[in-house]
Amino acid sequence: MELPSIELSPVWHPYTPIPIQGPRVLLTRASGSFVEDASGRRYFDATSSWWCNIHGHCHPELVDALTRQAAELDQVLFAPHSHSVGQELAACLLDKLGHPFEKIFFSDNGSTAVEAALKVALQYWSRIGEPRGKFLSLERAYHGDTLGAVSVGHVDTFHTAIPQLLPTFKCPIPDVTTSVEHCLEQALGILENHGHEIAALIVEPLILGASGMIVYSKEYLEKLTAAAKAKRCLVIFDEVFTGFGRTGTFFAKDQISTAPDVVCMSKGLTSGMLALGATAMTRAIFNAFEGGESKKFFNGHTFSANPLACAVALQSLKIFDRDKVIQRNESLMALMAAETARFEKLETVSDVRHLGMIWVCQLKDPSQRWRLATAAWDRGIWVRPAGPVLYVIPPYCTTVSDLQQCFDVLYEVMQ
Numbered sequence: 487m488e489l490p491s492i493e494l495s496p497v498w499h500p501y502t503p504i505p506i507q508g509p510r511v512l513l514t515r516a517s518g519s520f521v522e523d524a525s526g527r528r529y530f531d532a533t534s535s536w537w538c539n540i541h542g543h544c545h546p547e548l549v550d551a552l553t554r555q556a557a558e559l560d561q562v563l564f565a566p567h568s569h570s571v572g573q574e575l576a577a578c579l580l581d582k583l584g585h586p587f588e589k590i591f592f593s594d595n596g597s598t599a600v601e602a603a604l605k606v607a608l609q610y611w612s613r614i615g616e617p618r619g620k621f622l623s624l625e626r627a628y629h630g631d632t633l634g635a636v637s638v639g640h641v642d643t644f645h646t647a648i649p650q651l652l653p654t655f656k657c658p659i660p661d662v663t664t665s666v667e668h669c670l671e672q673a674l675g676i677l678e679n680h681g682h683e684i685a686a687l688i689v690e691p692l693i694l695g696a697s698g699m700i701v702y703s704k705e706y707l708e709k710l711t712a713a714a715k716a717k718r719c720l721v722i723f724d725e726v727f728t729g730f731g732r733t734g735t736f737f738a739k740d741q742i743s744t745a746p747d748v749v750c751m752s753k754g755l756t757s758g759m760l761a762l763g764a765t766a767m768t769r770a771i772f773n774a775f776e777g778g779e780s781k782k783f784f785n786g787h788t789f790s791a792n793p794l795a796c797a798v799a800l801q802s803l804k805i806f807d808r809d810k811v812i813q814r815n816e817s818l819m820a821l822m823a824a825e826t827a828r829f830e831k832l833e834t835v836s837d838v839r840h841l842g843m844i845w846v847c848q849l850k851d852p853s854q855r856w857r858l859a860t861a862a863w864d865r866g867i868w869v870r871p872a873g874p875v876l877y878v879i880p881p882y883c884t885t886v887s888d889l890q891q892c893f894d895v896l897y898e899v900m901q
Contacts, residue, residue, distance in 0.1 A: 488512075489510070489511065489512040489524075492504055492505065492506045492510065493505070507856040508856045508859050508860050508863070508870075509859075509860050509863040509864070511523040511524070512524040515544075516531070516543030516544055517542070517543055517544050518542040518543060518544075518881070518883050518884075519531055519542055519543075519880060519881045519883055519884045519885075519888055520543070521535075521543065521868065527866070528866065529863065529866050529867065529868040530866060530867050530868060530880075530888060530891070530892050531543070531868050531880070531881060532867055532868055532869045532877075532878045532879065532880055532892050532896075533868060533869065533870050533877075533879055534758070534879050534880060534881050535758055536753075536758075537695070537727055537732070537753055537754075537879050538752075538753035538754055538756075538757070538758035539757060539758035539759075539881050540730055540731065540732075540754040540757045540758070540802070540881060540882050541757040541802060541805055541811075541881065541882060541883055542757075542881045542882070542883035542884075543881070545757060545759075545805075545883070547801055547805060548756075548757055548759050548798050548801055548802060548805075549759075550801075551797045551798050551800070551801035552759065552760070552794055552797060552798050554797070555571065555793055555794050555796075555797035555798075556794055558793075559571075559793045560793060560794060561789065561792055561793065561794070562793065564592065564786075564790045564791045565786055565790070568791075569791070569793050569796075571793050571796040571797050571800060572592065572791040572793065572796045574800055575590075575791075575796045575799050575800045575803075576590035576592075576764075578800060578803050579751070579764060579766065579803075580766065582736055582737070582803070583737065583749060583766050585745070586745060586747075586768045586769070586770075587749065587766045587767065587768060588767075588768060588769040588772065589766065589767050589768075589769070589771075589772045590764050590765070590766050591606070591764070591765045591766075591767070591783070591785075591790075592762070592763065592764055592765075592787075592790045592791035592796075593762075593763035593764070593765065593787050593790055594761050594762060594763055594787050594789045594790065594792070594795075595752050595761050595762075595763050596630055596726035596727075596750070596752035596753060596763060597629075597630030597631050597632040597635045597763075598630075598632065598763045598787060599726060599750040599751060599752050599763030599764060599765045600629045600630045600632075600634070600635045600638075600688075600722075600724055600726070600750050600765075601630070601632050601634045601635060601785075602750075602763070602765040602785055603686075603688070603722045603724075603748045603750050603765050603767075604621070604634045604635070604638065604652065604686070604688070604722075605634070605783075605784075605785045606748060606765070606767060606771060606783065606785075607621075607685040607686035607720050607722065607748070608685050609775070609783060609784065610685070610720065610771050610774050610775075611685050613774040613775060613781055614774050618682070618683055618684060618685040619652075619653065619683065619685065620652075620653045620654065620655065620680065620683045620684050620685060621637075621638050621652055621653070621654040621655070621684060621685060621686055621687070621688060622654065622655045622656075622657060622673075622676060622677070622680075622684050622686070622687045622688070622714065622719065623638045623639070623640065623654055623655075623656055623657075623687070623688050623689065624640070624656065624657060624658075624659050624689055624690070624694065624702075625640055625656045625657065625658050625659055626640055626641055626659065626694055626697040626698075626700060627639050627640050627641070627656070627688075627689070627690065627694060627697070628641050628644060628690075628694065628695065628696035628697050629688060629690070629724050630726070631644075633648070633651050634651065634652055636648050636650075636651075637650045637651045637652035637654055638652060638654045638688050640656050641696065641697045643873070644696070655676045655680060655684070657669065657672055657673035657676055657710070658672050658673075659694070659700065659702045659706070660702055660703050660706050661700070661702070666703050666705055666706045666709075669706060670706060670709050670710065670713075673710055673713065674713055677713055677714060677716075677717045677719070678717075681714075681717030681718070681719060682717070684714075684717070684719045685719070685720060686714075686719055686720035686721065686722050686747075686748070687710070687711065687714040687719050687720070687721050687722065688722040688723075688724060689707065689710070689711075689721075689722070689723060689724065690723075690724045690725075690727065690728060691707055691723050691724075691725065691728055691733075691738035691739055691741075691742070692704065692707065692728060692733055692738045692741065692841060693727075693728060693733065693738075693841055693844065695727040695728075695872075696727075696872060697872075697873065698848070698872055698873040698874060698875050699839060699844065699846040699872060699875050699877050701839045701841050701846075704741060704742060707742055707744075708742050708743060708744055711742070711744040711746065712744050715744070720747045720748060720771070721744075721746040721747050721748070722746060722747070722748040722749075722750065723737075723738070723739050723746040723748070723749050723750070724750045725737055725738060725739065725749050725750060725751055726750055726751060726752045726753050726763075727753060729749075729751050729753070729754060729755075730751075730753070730754030730755065730802075730806075731754070731806070731811060731812050731815060731842070731843065731882065732754065732842055732843050732844060732879070733841055733842040733843075733844065734812075734815075734819060734841065734842030734843065735812070735842070736806075736812060737749065747767065747768050747770075747771060748765060748766065748767045748768075748771070749765070749766040749767075750763070750764075750765050751763065751764045751765070751766070752764070754802075755799050755802070756795050756798045756799045756802060757798070757802045759795075759798045760792070760794055760795040760798055761789070761795065762792065762795035762796065762798075762799055811882050814882070815842075815843055815882055817886055818843065818880065818882075818884060818886065818889055819842060819843060821886055821889055821890060821893075822840050822843070822845040822878070822889075823840050825845065825893045826838040826839075826840055826845075828897060829847050829897065829900070832897075832900055832901065833850075834849060834850055834851065834854070834900050835847055835848065835849065835850065835900070836848045836849065836850045843879065843880065843882070844877065844879055845877060845878040845879070846875050846876075846877045846878075847875060847876050847877070847896075847900070848874055848875045849874050849875065849876065852871075852873065852874035855871035855874065855875075855876060856871060858871075858876060858899055858900060859871055859876065861899045862876075862895060862896055862899050865895045865898075865899065866895070867892050867895045867896060869896065876896070878892060878893070878896070880892070
């Protein structure tokens with residue numbers, strides 16, 4: 487099949503400019519850390535296909551789990567019926583999350599997992615007779631592309647043309663020019679004046695993904711969440727990107743002492759094989775929705791807890807435990823940490839950041855990002871810019887030698 491031009495193609499591709507920037511080929515198969523085009527050429531997937539393909543492409547155990555489930559139960563209405571694979575997956579996720587989480591609400595992607603969290607927060611306060619209708623989120627935050635998720639985001643590139651449907655305050659994040667103390671003072675001011683109106687604080691813990699892989703202070707996150715809880719605001723952690731080992735622990739929340747009330751999950755949940763979202767919450771939140779028809783949670787999706795996706799997600803969790811994936815990743819994380827020094831010396835680079843299985847190189851001249859990405863692609867490395875940065879977020883099945891080759895090519899290209 488010949489790939490038509492972007493203008494003539496019947497497909498409208500996500501986040502793709504017209505005319506297109508960067509490479510565009512017809513991909514035909516994938517295996518492990520590599521994808522292959524129609525000519526048979528292989529490319530190292532340094533993006534984990536938008537950060538979700540954690541165990542590698544077409545993992546045989548995940549393919550087998552999908553095949554077996556497809557022969558038994560494919561799709562059923564999940565209200566109020568259930569199925570064993572959904573029950574087992576929820577129990578396994580709660581075990582990974584630990585206290586104080588007791589309930590899982592399934593949806594079908596990251597944005598809908600966030601939407602469920604936002605709607606839970608709004609309806610929770612209504613159910614207990616103390617309506618609150620506003621949110622607090624971080625400057626430059628991104629939480630998804632559905633309208634509620636967009637409303638709590640603050641990335642001009644994504645959000646300028648869309649009205650803010652949910653009233654949301656934004657607090658700054660500390661960086662090289664703004665201290666933790668200053669940012670916390672601003673956030674505390676918002677909470678002091680408006681805390682009684684705020685249904686929830688929502689954050690991506692430790693790193694802001696889509697806005698340019700911005701790593702921020704753990705101390706700030708600790709103090710901000712504690713301050714929100716002091717004003718009785720719910721705390722939502724959006725772990726769609728940061729969950730399932732990406733920051734070096736199974737969840738980013740595992741690195742701080744203040745527990746959120748709600749956790750949103752997707753992407754790595756099924757290792758990118760099928761769409762699935764999950765929103766975890768405490769018993770206290772769930773209890774507010776008891777009491778019959780008028781108090782139920784008004785939210786749901788046709789493909790909530792799709793058995794095929796649940797089976798794949800369940801097998802993915804088993805792989806994590808059996809293969810000790812988080813510990814195995816330590817050699818890859820060590821290599822990523824070691825690579826920061828030589829890239830920092832490049833004249834084209836303004837900053838290099840590393841957190842767990844996330845490595846980020848910020849460019850002095852962002853206009854060069856697609857030229858550099860294309861040059862890397864031509865040499866068999868699939869990287870994709872995010873604003874002013876190029877990043878390496880590899881699948882966990884990646885070998886040290888393949889990751890080293892990725893960095894070597896990227897370094898030569900950037901030289």
